[in-house]
Amino acid sequence: MKKIFSILVIGVLFAGCSKVLDRQPLSQITPNNGFNTENELLLYVRSFYDNMVPDADGANKEFYSLYGETASNIVLTGLSPEQTGNRPIPVSGGGWDWSNLRNVNYFIANYTRGKLDTSITYKYLAVAKFFRAWFYSSMVAHFGDVPWYSGPLEVSDTAQLYKARDPRTLVMDSVVNDIDFAIAHLGTGKNVSEVTKWTALALKSRFCLFEGTFRKYHPEFNLSGADRFLQLSANAAQDLISSGVYTIYKSAADVVYRDLFTALTPIADEVLLARQYSATLQVFHNVNYYTTAPSFGKPGLEKSLVNSYLMKDGSRFTDKPGYATMQFYDEMQNRDPRLMQTVRGPGYKRLDGNVALAPAYSGTVTGYQLIKFVTGAANDALGHSPNALPVFRYAEVLLNFAEAKAELGSLTQADLDQSVKLLRDRVGMPALNMAAANSNPDPYLVAQYTHASGSNLGVLLEIRRERRIELVMEGFAWNDLMRWSEGHLLAVQFKGAYFPGTGSYDLDGDGAADLIIWSGTKPATPNVQLLELGTDVVLENGAAGGNILINKNIPKNFREDRDYLFPLPTQELLLNQKLQQNPHWQ
Structure with missing residues (x-):
């Protein structure tokens, strides 16, 4: 699918490091005839945006994808290899792809050929360094140690082409240097289509939070400097907050x-950078079809996430007597308004419709049918969604700030009031009280996040709750579990809505049946969803009822000694004898 971001694509895609880094990008721009004008610099750097996440096409699910957030938040009819613990070691690919880096490094090595003034060239060099920082922070998050390349390689550079991986610590220090250059030289205006100083600060707050918490919660990798990265994250977020450029949309x-x-x-009040689509230009993504049709896995929110939404008065849903056996209509009442703006609840109507619709079990395996990003029914056809998809959002920066400060032990109520409070204010929820949270940590969250501890435990768990709710479907779930060392949650049985057994159910409280769960003789009931027990739907206790179980008979496993890093492809290990496989992937 052609993206609006780029009008010139430079560079080619190759599978392996040794096949990529010695290639010259296939374009009209070469060191001898290119980079002579500002327009040529602009055209080249636009190519970097083509590989920006979220991957709205769903083609590359290795790292980030709107359709790939299946770690613990969104459940599909099938399970990924990451969820079952049967992730194969790829022969090639598997995310070990250096073509994007080659494209960026080529620019960095040649942008001065036109001998333009640095007042012109540095803003484009800053874009290149932004994307190199993004590329490498993602590679480190998934593979750990990786080879650092600061420039494009030639065929004769065998020492570099076939060198060992550089230490994670060296690579991340280089990434920080890149992003700091970007922050210093990018423009300061708002621009949802191009990276700016503010986008660079947001990226820094993101990857430094990842790196700081990964180092803190993974002592097995023997990485120092956790607090340094947490402070860098907090500082970057604070700089963006203090600028006053962005606000929370209301x-x-x-x-x-x-x-x-x-x-x-x-x-643009809240979105720093986005992928944009256009019905006029026939440039679409596929979210409507993904969430309404039965052929994309019938995605739905997982029960533990639904349980995590607070009551509208700020109290905990999981403190209510009988919460675990509460049926759909009742559990949706008086909750954090984001719940019924994320899934179909009682009274839900399509944006272009006037008819109230109950959850369609033909489109959701859990009963909690997604509506986030879903536009009107006119866009439900395959590949026909035109709405913009945020890539960097001010809300994330606020959450990065609060979490980094909580992990450092320097969080104050004033910090919460300039971050999490703004997100809760947006939907009319009470502010997060630090003292109250720390005096009474939520047992439901304590049982999930087994590595969190300390005097800030209560407020830290509340910030994680807020993050999971606010950023669901935006591509953060996998990395959050990995950096917190909570991969065990991938092996938990996925559940959906609760039903006491077979029978007729009014899901939206309008007095009419919306769903019948049956066994034996199929009911002859028109205009009602019919689910055969044991075939169309599986309940925890069979005819005696319980939560919907998804993929009940497929074992799920997560190896703590192995699965926090991705495996390197075997082809690359054969080509470069100095590369070593990640632990326990041999």
């Missing part, structure tokens, strides 16, 4: 969160 509390993600053009 409108009516019962639609504001939904509207942020269904907007056809990015809401």
Whole structure:
């Protein structure tokens, strides 16, 4: 699918490091005839945006994808190899792809050929260094140690082509240097289509939070410097907050969160950078079809996430007597408004419709049917969604700030009031009280996040709750579990809505049956969803009821000694004898 971001694509895609880093990008621009004008610099750097996440096409699920957030938040009819613990060691690919880096490094090595003034060239060099920082921070997050290349390689550079991986610590220090250059030289205006100083600060807050928490919660890798990276994250976020350039988008509390993600053009008050699509130009993505059709895995929110949404008064849903056996209509009442702006709840209507619709079990395996990013029914056809997809959002920066400060032990109530409070204010939720949270940590979250501890435990868990709810479907779930060392949650049985057994169910409280779970003789009931027990739906205790179980008979496993890093492809290990496989992937 052609993206609006780029009008010139430079560079080619290759599978392995040794096949990529010695190639010259296939374009009209070469060191001898290119980079002579500012327009040529601009055209080249636009090619970097083509590989920006989220991957709205769903083609590359190695790292980030709107359709690939299946770690613990969103459940599909099938399980990924990462969830079953049967992740294969790839022969090639598997994310070990250096073509994007080659494209960036080629620019960095040649941008001065035109002998333009640095007042012109540095802003484009800053874009290149932004994307190199993004590339390497992602590679480190997935593979750990990786070879650092600061320039394009030639065929004769055998020492570099076939060198060992550089230490993670060296690579991440280089990444920080790149992003700091970008912050210093990028423009300061708002621009949802191009990276700016503010986007660079957001990226720094993101990858430094990952690196700081990964080093803190993974002592097995013997990495020092956790607090340094946490402080860098907090500082970058604070710089963005203090600038006053961005705010949290506000409108009516019962639609504001939904509207942020269904907007056809990015809401620039909050969105720093976005992928944009256009019905006029016939450039689309596929979210509507993904969430409404039965052929994309019938995605739905997982029960533990639904349970995590607070009551509207700020109290904990999981403290309510009988919460575990509460049926759909009742559990959706008086909750954090983001719940019914993320999934279909009682009274839900499509953006272009006037008819209230119950959850369609033909489109969700859990009963919690996704509506985040979902526009009107007119866009439900395959590949026909035109709304913008945020890549960097101010809300994430606020959460990065609060979490980094909590991990450092320097969080104050004032910090929460300039971060998490703004997200809760948007939807009319009470502010997070630090003292109250720390005096009474949520047992439901304590049982999930087994490595979190300390005097800030309560507020840290609340920030994680807020992050999971606010950023669901935006590609953070996998990395969050990996950096917190909570991979064991991938092996937990996925569950959906609760039903006491076979029978007729009114899901939206309008007095009419929306769903019948049956066994034996199929009911002859028109205009009602019919699910055969044991075939169309599996309940925990069979006819005696329980939560929906998804993929009940497929074992799930997560190896703590292995699965926090991805394996290197075997082809690369054969080509380069100095590369070593990640631990326990041999």
